[in-house]
Ligand SMILES: Nc1nc2c(ncn2[C@@H]2O[C@H](COP(=O)(O)OP(=O)(O)O)[C@@H](O)[C@H]2O)c(=O)[nH]1
């Protein structure tokens with residue numbers, strides 16, 4: 479398979495084409511993934527999450543430069559929250575990332591959250607695998623910490639860094655509990671602003687209340703992305719965690735494989751239900767029947783399942 483050979487050779491165009499092929503589920507995608515999969519599992523996957531504007535893209539940009547200075551090829555997956563409010567942020571990302579555009583050792587890919595029918599984590603995992611097979615390591619995944627889908631995506635990383643900013647004061651109570659739980663490491667970015675130490679103390683206290691289940695307390699690091707301060711330490715910190723016993727690399731990969739399999743299975747089952755049992759306007763008609771109470775969802779699904787499994 480020519481595409482695979484080029485991909486493994488590290489040809490960025492082949493990588494870009496492969497990701498599109500798989501993301502859109504085009505002909506040859508399954509075969510490609512079948513061949514790629516045994517070559518994956520090499521790269522360290524670093525997830526960065528946090529509120530919009532906390533400086534994730536700025537940090538990713540600096541981390542890329544730092545990793546490049548260590549002679550590593552770096553992959554970046556940026557999950558675009560496809561909503562109006564972030565339009566500006568994404569534009570900013572593009573401009574920032576242009577510095578790396580001519581560097582063949584850096585591969586950046588954005589993925590939209592929309593249009594995946596719940597398959598965002600599947601598509602992201604595939605993109606990560608393809609980058610991995612092409613020799614990119616580490617792979618950075620940036621996503622806003624909202625929505626179940628995006629949390630799934632970042633959870634699948636070997637190490638998850640949650641980015642916070644000072645000046646939130648008592649609002650720290652308002653940080654979504656789910657986000658705190660997935661943190662392997664906290665980054666207080668914009669530490670040039672007042673309140674970084676106070677936030678660190680609050681986080682420290684909060685984590686001492688939460689993490690009593692034998693899990694070590696997440697490390698807290700301060701950074702100033704715009705001045706490249708703390709970035710080296712951040713890269714060291716995440717890599718150290720990913721390699722450590724606390725990183726539970728095997729366990730995490732097991733969890734990831736489990737979630738991945740179920741994601742592919744459900745995506746395929748859904749697609750097959752839609753094409754085999756509910757083609758054309760059959761879904762619309764069924765929905766009408768449901769809305770008008772002519773049929774209940776369970777009976778509807780049972781009928782569809784019969785056709786899918788027949
Ligand atoms: N003062 C200060 N501003 C920062 C820092 N890091 C990022 N910013 C700014 O915060 C804004 C949002 O950054 P961005 O990286 O796009 O955040 P993202 O939405 O989390 O990806 C930009 O205007 C950055 O220049 C920092 O350490 N200190």
Ligand SMILES: [Mg+2]
Pocket residue numbers: 534535536567568571620
């Ligand atoms: Mg961003």
